[in-house]
Every structure is written in structure tokens, then in C-alpha cells.
Amino acid sequence: MSAAGKGTSAWKSGVKRLLGRTGFDIVRSGNNLGGVDDFIPFEATMRAARASGMSVGDHIDTVMNGTPGATRSTIDELRALGVFAAGPATVLEIGPGSGRYLEKTLKECAPDRYEIYETAAPWADYLVNTFGVIALPTAGSSLAPTPDASVDLVQAHKVFNTVTFLCAVRYFFEMARVTRPGGRIVFDVMTETCLDPAAVRTWATQGGTGHGSFPAAMPRGMCVDLFASLGCGLEAGFLAPMGVASTEVLVFRKGA
Numbered sequence: 001m002s003a004a005g006k007g008t009s010a011w012k013s014g015v016k017r018l019l020g021r022t023g024f025d026i027v028r029s030g031n032n033l034g035g036v037d038d039f040i041p042f043e044a045t046m047r048a049a050r051a052s053g054m055s056v057g058d059h060i061d062t063v064m065n066g067t068p069g070a071t072r073s074t075i076d077e078l079r080a081l082g083v084f085a086a087g088p089a090t091v092l093e094i095g096p097g098s099g100r101y102l103e104k105t106l107k108e109c110a111p112d113r114y115e116i117y118e119t120a121a122p123w124a125d126y127l128v129n130t131f132g133v134i135a136l137p138t139a140g141s142s143l144a145p146t147p148d149a150s151v152d153l154v155q156a157h158k159v160f161n162t163v164t165f166l167c168a169v170r171y172f173f174e175m176a177r178v179t180r181p182g183g184r185i186v187f188d189v190m191t192e193t194c195l196d197p198a199a200v201r202t203w204a205t206q207g208g209t210g211h212g213s214f215p216a217a218m219p220r221g222m223c224v225d226l227f228a229s230l231g232c233g234l235e236a237g238f239l240a241p242m243g244v245a246s247t248e249v250l251v252f253r254k255g256a
């Protein structure tokens, strides 16, 4: 093998090893105070996506994660549940990373304003420059720059299984606060629905080194009760692939 080939293969195996570890963490992303504080490297990922001829999101699903169509299928489920039908005017996403859900969300609806809270600065800059979204200062679990009851759709994908319990639940309170009456809250968490004995064995034997907080579990009942106490009822839940097993996407609607 050539030196270049060896370099590429070392990079690939490094990426695989790290992805096996957390599903996503490679590059330090700044001020995340709650758990895994790294994200995949911007330049290398963009280069690899360009070489594969795919969008960066499809490249991550297909090549890096080995789950082609994973983002698409979650977006399809959300469409079938009517999440985009109301034409959300304001969308807020926590931890969009490469923007693989953001890009597909923008194909489903045309919000006037799309706010992001993202700790990985190079990715946040890329999303601002590519999609015209608005990156807001991201500190721990606060959505302070966003006013109460101002957002029609609040979403976070593959974020709350990479941060600590406190980071996630502090965001939950904030998500309920910023959502407009009638608005939707969509996020995934690794609930007991995803954790039958076979799945736990799969994580234990194939889930990487267990570095950091990934994959962090979250009780489903706690989420449902907490959001109910904040005026948001559970509308639906469905499974989506994550790492070596799955995560559960929950859809809440804030009461009018």
C-alpha cells in the first residue's frame, strides 16, 4: 500500500474506532458543559463527503454510520405525523452538527427563522453560511436568547444521548418554555423501549469503549411526565437507528 493509502486507511480506522465509541465525537466543540464535548472534524468530513459525491448528511448516514437512509426515515416519520404540515414559521434546533436533519427539515417546510444552538463552532459557521440559519450563543443547556413561546418546532436529534442527565433535562425545561402553544417538540432519547436485554448486550459487547456519556439512557416515563407537567402532551414515539442499536424519537405538542 502507498503512503497515501496507508494514511487514508489509518484515518478511516481511526474514524471507525471513534465512531464506534460515541457515534460522533472526534473534534472538541467548545463550551459543552454537559457530556461528550467533541464532534466530527469539519474539514476532513467535508472532504470525504465531496469525494463520495453525497451531501454531508447522506455521507454521514451511509459511509460513516453504515445506516443509509436513517435521517430520511426519521424525517419521513415526522412528516407522516403532521409535524411539518402546519408550516412552522420558526424552527429551533439544538446540536444540529453537520445539519443532516436541518437540511431535510428545510426541504419539508420553509420557516422564516431557523435558530440553532451548536457548540461545535466550525459546523455552526458552516450551517449559517450554507442555509442562512441563525446561530445563537450556546452555553450549557440554556436557550436564553430565544423568547418564551416563540418557536413552532423545537428539535434535537442524537444530542440527548451524548450529554449528561442534567444537561438534557435543563434543555427540556427550556424547550417547553420557548415552544408556542400548539407547537411541536421533537427529540430522541435512549429509553427503556430501546433497551431490551438483547440491545443491552449489543451495547455492552459492541458499543465501543464507553468513553464519555454516550450512549446515555433516559427514562421514557420521566420525559412524558415532565413534559406533561410543562403543558406538552406526548403525541407519538418511534424508534430510529443509533450506533449499534436504537434510540426513541418522541413527539410532543404544547397545549393551546
Ligand SMILES: C[S@@+](CC[C@H](N)C(=O)[O-])C[C@H]1O[C@@H](n2cnc3c(N)ncnc32)[C@H](O)[C@@H]1O
Residues within 6 Å of the ligand: 023, 024, 029, 031, 032, 033, 034, 036, 037, 038, 039, 094, 095, 096, 097, 098, 099, 100, 101, 117, 118, 119, 120, 138, 139, 140, 141, 156, 157, 158, 159, 162, 163, 167
Ligand atoms: C452526536 S452529535 C449529533 C449531530 C446531529 N444532530 C446529527 O444527528 O447528525 C451531537 C451534537 O450536539 C452538539 N452538542 C453537544 N453538546 C451540546 C450542547 N450542550 N448544546 C448544544 N449542542 C451540543 C455537538 O457539537 C454535536 O453537533
